[in-house]
Each structure stands twice: as C-alpha cells, then as structure tokens.
Amino acid sequence: MSGAEKGDVRTFLESFLQEFSKPLGTEDPLPVSSANRIISLQELKGESLDLGLRLLSARNAPSWLAAVMCNVAVTELLKDDLTPHYCPKDPEQQPEDEQGVVLLQSEPVLRLFINKLRAVGVAWQKQPPNPDAPSSRTHSCSVHAIRNTRRKMEDRHVILKEFNQLLGLQDGVGREYYAVFDGHGGVDAATYSATHLHIVLSQQGELKTDAATAFKNTFTQTDDMFKIKAKRERLRSGSTGVAVLLTSDLLTVSWLGDSQALLVRQGEPVTLMDPHKPEREDEKKRIEDLGGCIAFMGCWRVNGTYAVSRAIGDFDQKPYVSNEADSSSFHLTGDEDYVLLACDGFFDVIRPADVPALVLEALRESGGSGNDVAQSLVAQAKTAGSSDNITVLLVFLKEPQKLLAHDTVCRTEGRGAACAAAGV
Incomplete structure (x- = not known):
C-alpha cells in the first residue's frame, strides 16, 4: 500500500x-x-x-x-x-x-x-490492513439513472469492484460484479435483488468453476428467498435483472427478463444475450404449454398482466412468469472496449448498433473523460422518446482516453468503421 x-x-x-x-x-x-x-x-x-x-x-x-x-x-x-x-x-x-x-x-x-x-x-x-487488490486495478465505470416521467423510480443498480473483498473470497481470481434491476409494481423486488443476489452468488459452489451455472442457481434461489418475504409482507412487485461478473479473462452475463447487457469490441457491438419477452417465440410456447397465453394490450403481456415473461417476484403469475435465468460466459481477449448494462427504458428506444457511435460522441464532448458517458446515453434515450425509468451502466474494459485516441486516429486517416473493425 x-x-x-x-x-x-x-x-x-x-x-x-x-x-x-x-x-x-x-x-x-x-x-x-x-x-x-x-x-x-x-x-x-x-x-x-x-x-x-x-x-x-x-x-x-x-x-x-x-x-x-x-x-x-x-x-x-x-x-x-x-x-x-x-x-x-x-x-x-x-x-x-x-x-x-x-x-x-x-x-x-x-x-x-x-x-x-x-x-x-x-x-x-x-494497524491498517493492506488491500489485496487495490481499486486502482479495477475498471472505470460510468452510471446514470433517472425516474423520467414515471411516478416512481423503481430501478436499482449495483457496482461491486471489490466483490472478493466484500464477500471473503480468497482464491486469487479478481472479480467485479455489476447489475441493473428494473422493478415494476413497486420497488421491493428490485431492492431485494440488489441487496441479496450477489450474496447468494458468492455462496455458490460452482462459482469458481462454472460461473454461468452459479448465476442460474443464484437467480432461482434469490426468487425463492423473496417469495417468503413477499408472502409475509404482502408484496406484489417484480423485477427483471441483468448481472455481469468480470474477471481478467472471462465475462459472464446472466439475465432474467428484458434488461440487457451489450459488449462492444473494437467499436463493434457484440450480442451477449437475447432478452426474455412474452412475444419471443420460445417464451410464447413455454407460456402456452403451461396453460397461459400472451395478449397484446399496448404491448405483449403474459395472461394480460405483466409485460415481462421472466422476473424475480410477480408470484401471482408464476410459473408463467419464470424465475429461470439464462447465462453465458465469454472469454476476453483484450480487444474489448466496454460492456453496457441497461434496462428496457434504454434499449426500447436505442438500437445496440447505435451505441458505439453515441459513446464516442460523448467521449469527444468530454475530452476523453468517461465519467458522464452514461448520463449522455440516458439523455439520448429520453430524447428518443423513452418515458420509462432509465438506468445505464458502462464498464470500460479499455481506458476511455484510449478509445477516444483510437477514434481520433481513425477519423484523421479517414478510415472510420473499417479502421475500428480492424483494431488499428
């Protein structure tokens, strides 16, 4: 130290x-x-x-x-x-x-x-302790969240750069945890998930060998825990969620519902996941096989109620609204720019293909500081017509200054997207 x-x-x-x-x-x-x-x-x-x-x-x-x-x-x-x-x-x-x-x-x-x-x-x-992994070695991030035109703010987000230190893991593998939870019908389910999901994750035996499976078990167990509280306190809320666990060479993303994570590599968006929506063909079939239905009421809804097909909470519509998360792991090669997590208030109006240009525009306006990039993206989503709560969380896998410098070289040499795609 x-x-x-x-x-x-x-x-x-x-x-x-x-x-x-x-x-x-x-x-x-x-x-x-x-x-x-x-x-x-x-x-x-x-x-x-x-x-x-x-x-x-x-x-x-x-x-x-x-x-x-x-x-x-x-x-x-x-x-x-x-x-x-x-x-x-x-x-x-x-x-x-x-x-x-x-x-x-x-x-x-x-x-x-x-x-x-x-x-x-x-x-x-x-006798002050020595930090095992100083935060200077973790990734910088930018986050911004607004209530927007909704009556209440029901989003929650979590940034845990010191995941191991907080939860007592000592296997020498540095871990960072980031999550966005989009509540509906109240904030209780989102708050509960933001408080407990990473705790449950840290207790999974598979965490050190199979983080994707650990995440799947974690979402189910967190939902089971919340069910007991919700029944005792007569809570009716629900929450979608997307969470990322980051190590030096592996990114694991897990999700429940329509909050999303997007990876950008060398200026190009990389699809990490397919959000759970009632109209998705396999989700529609799953719900109908259980005896339920989806109906269009301004948007597609499960049994005419919730506009999400998987969530923590929403116990009055279980199992049609499932608590089974999906999860995927991706090896990092060092050419990744950043990973972005956001709720549907962002992704309903901003296409993933447009994210890289919007991030670079924000970096140019700030002179390479990444601090306010999320705020800029939230403003773009609001301008594009989003009336929902909006939360955007960016985790930079390369320093923002380097991303801006790389973009400046490409623009100066007139190669644009081709330069970015080649990683030049």
Whole structure:
C-alpha cells in the first residue's frame, strides 16, 4: 500500500471514530435507514453489508477499505449469539414455506453490526490492513439513472469492484460484479435483488468453476428467498435483472427478463444475450404449454398482466412468469472496449448498433473523460422518446482516453468503421 493510500486510510478511520466515539446503545437510532423491521437469518448478511457500504461510502471511505471492513464486521456478527433478537413465532400459525425460517428484529442486529464496524475501525487505526487488490486495478465505470416521467423510480443498480473483498473470497481470481434491476409494481423486488443476489452468488459452489451455472442457481434461489418475504409482507412487485461478473479473462452475463447487457469490441457491438419477452417465440410456447397465453394490450403481456415473461417476484403469475435465468460466459481477449448494462427504458428506444457511435460522441464532448458517458446515453434515450425509468451502466474494459485516441486516429486517416473493425 502506497503512502498516499495509508494516509487516506488513517484520515478516514480518524474521522469515522470521531463520529462513532462509542458503541451505539440499545436506544440509539441507526445512522443509516433500514426499510425492514424484520429480516430472516438468511437475509442478515446481505442487509448488513448493504447498510455498511451505504454508511461507509457516505463518509467517503476508500472503496476497498469499506469492502474489507464490512466483510470482517459481518463475519464477527454471524459468530454472535443472536437468539435474544429472534422474533417469537407460533408454529401453528407459521406458513409451511416459512417452517425453519429464523426471523430477527432488524434494528437491534443492525445496531450490533455497526458496533462491529466500529470495533474493526478501532483495531485498524493502530494497524491498517493492506488491500489485496487495490481499486486502482479495477475498471472505470460510468452510471446514470433517472425516474423520467414515471411516478416512481423503481430501478436499482449495483457496482461491486471489490466483490472478493466484500464477500471473503480468497482464491486469487479478481472479480467485479455489476447489475441493473428494473422493478415494476413497486420497488421491493428490485431492492431485494440488489441487496441479496450477489450474496447468494458468492455462496455458490460452482462459482469458481462454472460461473454461468452459479448465476442460474443464484437467480432461482434469490426468487425463492423473496417469495417468503413477499408472502409475509404482502408484496406484489417484480423485477427483471441483468448481472455481469468480470474477471481478467472471462465475462459472464446472466439475465432474467428484458434488461440487457451489450459488449462492444473494437467499436463493434457484440450480442451477449437475447432478452426474455412474452412475444419471443420460445417464451410464447413455454407460456402456452403451461396453460397461459400472451395478449397484446399496448404491448405483449403474459395472461394480460405483466409485460415481462421472466422476473424475480410477480408470484401471482408464476410459473408463467419464470424465475429461470439464462447465462453465458465469454472469454476476453483484450480487444474489448466496454460492456453496457441497461434496462428496457434504454434499449426500447436505442438500437445496440447505435451505441458505439453515441459513446464516442460523448467521449469527444468530454475530452476523453468517461465519467458522464452514461448520463449522455440516458439523455439520448429520453430524447428518443423513452418515458420509462432509465438506468445505464458502462464498464470500460479499455481506458476511455484510449478509445477516444483510437477514434481520433481513425477519423484523421479517414478510415472510420473499417479502421475500428480492424483494431488499428
């Protein structure tokens, strides 16, 4: 760790411990809000890590430090005796699908977690840790999300550059995780997916050998977890989702519904996936074979209701609305430019073939900075007529300055697309 990084760590920890000079008491309010009054023991890790990252990032913690602090704190929390915080239950009134589910009072256990974070800060103020994989080695990204003309913002997105550090994986394979979730009928399913899907993924035995299969199992398990919560709390929402796991030489994409991921290689779009839509021929047949139908009501809808054929949630239309994700892995050769994740609010009005030119235009306007590219793409989608929530997340696999420089050479030499396609 460089001297500057050590300085950043010490500065943050000093400020953090000034704010949290003593452990939270049983009556102290949580410094970060939690929407859940009750959580299951299975959900505790995801809820704690989500709260911890929000708490630390709001106080400008270095991202790798926030990840490692949260991992250590939640590991210590799960060693504690949490039975004093169990919710009382009546086995005779407990639904069959909740048999064996341990429910916890959210606020006191999250207060314990924050105290664990504080204890980590106290220990590390004396001896700061070394980052296993400094965030400077990860890819830069650009993200922007707007409510647009909709009454509510129901999209959620996740950027986890320190996937291994946050989740305690130590196999020497660097991993980054990115996801976009497009909720409908409420934000609960999208929020739940953004909080828990990467946790479930990290626990898959196949993750290290077959990430595509691990992703498929993850979506199904996350949906099963949300079903218990939705039934208990009478939630009716659903969410599509697209997630990417990135290593040095492999990109794995998994999706449920019509949110999409697009790879651009040497200036050309590469199709990674086929979104799940009710009118897709195989989706239509699957639904009809189950006894359902699709009907056109402004757009194609499953049984006249949802405009998506696969999603987390939407339990009133399961199994017609499936929870089975698709997943694919692609080897990276080093000539890839970026991968873009977005909801249907973007892809319904912007063709994949138009994305490379729009990205280059944004880079030219910014002088090669990639920070505002996603904002430019969102504005393009809105101008093109999208009235939906719009979320765009770009992960640059090459530095934006290099992409712009390459484009400038091609334009100067007058070779345009041919130059880009050749990688010159």
